[in-house]
Amino acid sequence: MKNKILVSLFLISVFFLCFLPVIDTDFGWHYRCGEAFLKSGSFSLCTKNNFSYFLPNYKFNYPDFLYDVGLAAIYDRFGFIGISFIGGIIMVLTAVFFLYLIDIQLWLKITAFYLSFFLSYPVFNLGLRSQVFSYLFFLITLFLLKKSEKNSKYLFFFPFLFLVWVNTHIGFFIGLLILFFYLLGMLIKSPKIDKRLLFFGIIFIFSLSITCLNFFGVETYREIVNHAFSPLNQMIAEWVAPPLWEVFLIIVLTIGSLIITTRQKNKSVFNILLILFFSILAFQARRNLPFFYTFFFYVLFNEKKFYDLFQNQLKIVSIKIDNIIASIIVTLSIFLFIIQLPSTISFDSSWNNYCNLGLSKYPCQAIKNYPKLSGNVYAMYEWGGFLIWQKPNIKVFIDGRMPAWKDKNGKSPYQVFLDIIQTQPSWNEKLKKFKTNYLLISNGTFLDLLLKEKAAQYGWQEKYRDTNTVIYQNLTKKY
Numbered sequence: 001m002k003n004k005i006l007v008s009l010f011l012i013s014v015f016f017l018c019f020l021p022v023i024d025t026d027f028g029w030h031y032r033c034g035e036a037f038l039k040s041g042s043f044s045l046c047t048k049n050n051f052s053y054f055l056p057n058y059k060f061n062y063p064d065f066l067y068d069v070g071l072a073a074i075y076d077r078f079g080f081i082g083i084s085f086i087g088g089i090i091m092v093l094t095a096v097f098f099l100y101l102i103d104i105q106l107w108l109k110i111t112a113f114y115l116s117f118f119l120s121y122p123v124f125n126l127g128l129r130s131q132v133f134s135y136l137f138f139l140i141t142l143f144l145l146k147k148s149e150k151n152s153k154y155l156f157f158f159p160f161l162f163l164v165w166v167n168t169h170i171g172f173f174i175g176l177l178i179l180f181f182y183l184l185g186m187l188i189k190s191p192k193i194d195k196r197l198l199f200f201g202i203i204f205i206f207s208l209s210i211t212c213l214n215f216f217g218v219e220t221y222r223e224i225v226n227h228a229f230s231p232l233n234q235m236i237a238e239w240v241a242p243p244l245w246e247v248f249l250i251i252v253l254t255i256g257s258l259i260i261t262t263r264q265k266n267k268s269v270f271n272i273l274l275i276l277f278f279s280i281l282a283f284q285a286r287r288n289l290p291f292f293y294t295f296f297f298y299v300l301f302n303e304k305k306f307y308d309l310f311q312n313q314l315k316i317v318s319i320k321i322d323n324i325i326a327s328i329i330v331t332l333s334i335f336l337f338i339i340q341l342p343s344t345i346s347f348d349s350s351w352n353n354y355c356n357l358g359l360s361k362y363p364c365q366a367i368k369n370y371p372k373l374s375g376n377v378y379a380m381y382e383w384g385g386f387l388i389w390q391k392p393n394i395k396v397f398i399d400g401r402m403p404a405w406k407d408k409n410g411k412s413p414y415q416v417f418l419d420i421i422q423t424q425p426s427w428n429e430k431l432k433k434f435k436t437n438y439l440l441i442s443n444g445t446f447l448d449l450l451l452k453e454k455a456a457q458y459g460w461q462e463k464y465r466d467t468n469t470v471i472y473q474n475l476t477k478k479y
Contacts, residue, residue: 003106007099009329010110011092016336017117018091020127021347022080023358025382026400027071028389030064030130034072037065043215051388052402053376053395054413054434060401061223063214066167067130080348087128090136097139098294101146104301110329112301116293119246123238123287126359134171135290137161141175142298145182152196155203159210166211166220173224174291176211178274179204185270223404230404235414238287247283250292254279257299271299362386363440366469373471375437381417383440397436422446428458432476438463439472 033046043065049058074082098113099106117124123131140161148154158179165172183204186197212218232239241247254275261271278295281288347353355364360382367373367390377394379387384399402413420427423446431439439460441448448470451460459476 006106006110006329009333010113011095013329013333013336014095014113015088015092016333016340018124019084019088019336019341019344020125021344021358022083022127022354024126024129025358025360026129026385028385028387029399029401030068030385031072031075031389032392033064034068034070035076037069038072038076047215051395052384052397052399052413053436054397054416055402055405055407056395058405059216059219060405061216061219062170062401063166063172063216063220064130064169065215066164067133067169071128080354081345083128084344084348087132090128090132091124094132094136094139097136097143101139101142101298102301108301112297116290116297119249119293120286120290123290130169131171131287134165134169134174135294137165137168137172138174138178138291139294141178142295145178152199155200158203158207162207163210163213166214170220170223170227172211173221176208177277179207181273181277182270184273185268188269189266226404226406230406230412232403233285235403235412239285241283242286242289246286246289250279250282253292253296257296261299275299360386361468363469364390365466366440366464366471367391369466370464370471372463373438373440376435377438377440378420378431378436379440380421380442381414387440397434420447423450432459432474437474439470439474441470441472443468443470 029051032051033043036045037043046068047059049056049060071083074086078085095113098116099109102109102112141158144154144157144161162172162175165175183197183200186200190197211220214220216223233241242250257275258272261268261275274295278288278292282292347357351364355362360380363379363383363386367387373391374394376397377387377391378397381398381400384396384402387394387396388399398413398417405413407413407416416430418424420430421441427447439447439451443465451458451462451472452470455462455472456475459474460472461475462470463473464471
């Protein structure tokens with residue numbers, strides 16, 4: 001009974017902790033894709049590049065159909081508050097599976113989840129995104145593998161899981177790699193093919209095959225390769241490597257978990273491979289931190305040697321610490337209820353707050369006061385998704401879908417965007433080549449400072465300006 005109360009309090013605190021405002025700058029294009037399907041029953045709007053005029057023939061093989069449709073349905077019925085609510089519920093589900101994964105005292109499980117969450121906070125603080133579903137499915141994958149060791153019937157859930165995952169977020173490949181490493185570990189441990197190994201191999205092949213059941217088929221894997229070999233860490237904040245202190249922490253935790261694993265009598269090849277895999281991912285980008293920290297605790301607390309070594313001490317400590325943990329959780333929940341809940345509701349229910357207080361300050365005032373904006377519009381990268389949503393009559397130059405794309409010269413659209421906004425050589429020729437009608441840019445950028453003095457010289461005319469945004473019209477040619 002005491003544990004049930006503690007778990008309930010913990011899950012309530014997770015909900016409040018993750019009831020976050022919707023500040024993801026990609027919300028707009030995700031919403032438009034989902035809205036199009038709900039209205040027409042077709043996803044054709046997003047199987048081609050219908051939103052931007054740069055690389056108009058590019059095929060974006062990004063399989064997030066279920067996420068887009070769900071997002072649009074929730075927003076249309078409940079607004080941003082509904083999305084924040086679902087985001088909290090999804091994170092509660094991740095907490096539930098996290099607790100099931102680890103066989104140790106409850107207070108340690110709860111502490112491990114909080115540590116994983118706060119060390120990965122830059123990934124979670126944007127609210128509900130498709131990446132959050134990949135984290136949930138990652139936990140479900142580990143949960144099913146653990147359950148299948150005692151009951152092979154749990155393996156039957158994998159094909160269904162991957163059918164949902166591949167149509168929700170491109171991170172499904174992480175789950176496939178987990179299954180592959182598990183299969184490899186089985187082969188190394190016992191090269192002789194037995195019934196369980198054969199059955200697992202069939203499930204793996206079937207799960208791999210079923211990932212082709214999406215709007216792009218096998219082409220989805222091309223998108224994964226594009227992301228893997230694109231310098232996203234030079235363009236997008238969440239793809240940047242963790243800070244030095246966290247890199248050091250990852251190294252220490254990786255070495256520690258490898259020592260614990262390799263000292264076991266029956267060494268787990270699966271654990272060793274995944275520790276190395278997730279540590280490499282974590283070194284590369286901070287968006288991968290939740291996978292690394294979660295798997296570290298999974299290995300640490302499920303290793304029998306660790307448990308045997310500390311179980312007596314842990315039992316003694318548990319008696320004393322359960323009440324302390326409960327008090328901390330209650331205090332945290334009350335704090336979040338008083339502070340975060342009204343803050344999120346205020347943000348989600350106010351258009352002015354959404355426009356001005358989010359991750360990016362959107363050009364809401366500009367598009368309202370200058371309704372003539374039309375055609376091909378070169379706008380700030382962070383505004384692309386917003387404009388796709390709010391100005392469906394225009395086409396943007398770049399948005400959040402595009403950093404891993406390549407033009408015929410092998411350059412990312414984001415790199416081309418930077419060349420223009422920083423007024424690098426031939427910036428104006430590029431804009432004219434791509435038939436740009438308007439510039440919708442931040443006040444005070446290099447491009448604005450140049451055109452503010454020499455707009456006519458370059459064939460542009462200022463049409464609108466406020467404290468955040470400036471609009472220039474191309475006067476040299478009408479497209």
